[in-house]
Amino acid sequence: MPVPLDEGLLETLVRTASLLKQADIPFALMGGFAVYAHGGTSSDHDVDFALREQDIPRALEALTAAGFRAEEPPEDWLTKVFDGDRMVDLIYRPVERPVTDETLADAVDRPVAALHMPVLSATHLMVHKLLAFSQHHCDFSRALPMARSLREQIDWPRVRKETADSPYAVSFLVLLGLLDVVPSSVIEEVH
Structure with missing residues (x-):
């Protein structure tokens, strides 16, 4: 039985993607919501975006200026921001592979809620x-x-x-x- 979609997380996803687009920061949706965007089972507890490591400072600047709270986790492959109590992972080295231009090019444009955004391919996921x-x-x-x-x-x-x-x-x-x-x-x- 599919997990019911968390509407609050979906709002955070759209808000985050919109802010990244406005700041002209390359990204791709990944994780459970990316599976959902491809028509698969829905997400669970957070939102995941793939970004190149060099774009993390600009992403943090754009998101915190919009009211997100940044938190540096102990892991060295992502950073976290919070929209209220909803967590967003900005992942720059999933499974010990850096996010590159090629990673982001392996994304397809998909509508998620009311916003079209790049979503990692089902194969990459x-x-x-x-x-x-x-x-x-x-x-x-x-x-x-x-x-x-x-x-x-x-x-x-x-x-x-x-x-x-x-x-x-x-x-x-x-x-x-x-x-x-x-x-x-x-x-x-x-x-």
Whole structure:
């Protein structure tokens, strides 16, 4: 059963994207709301945007000038801002890969609420989801609905190629093959 969409977070998402656009800061929506923008399952507790690291200071300046509160987390791959009590992650190095011009170019324009914005491709989102699996966090139950709901939009051979070094990703792809979510050719190339 899909998680009900949090209207407050959706307002924060649109407000953040609008401010980033006004400040001419390149970005792409990522995370659960990006999956939602592609027609998949909805988000949960925050909003995630991909930005290049060099654009973070300008983004913080634009957002805090509009009333957001900035917070520097202990992680060294993102920064956080708050719109009231709603959290927005500005991510510049997801899964130990820096956000680059090429990352942002792998986005598609999608309407989210009343605003069109760049959204990371379904393929890129799936790669990030699989590369986040580790010996400490390997919850297939959140990735499976995403894979099922976006399967026609995902370039599965690219996902396989970009995640080939992760035994957790390979295992997930095998599971998807056994469940007939991905083409058998993707699984045959895994073995």
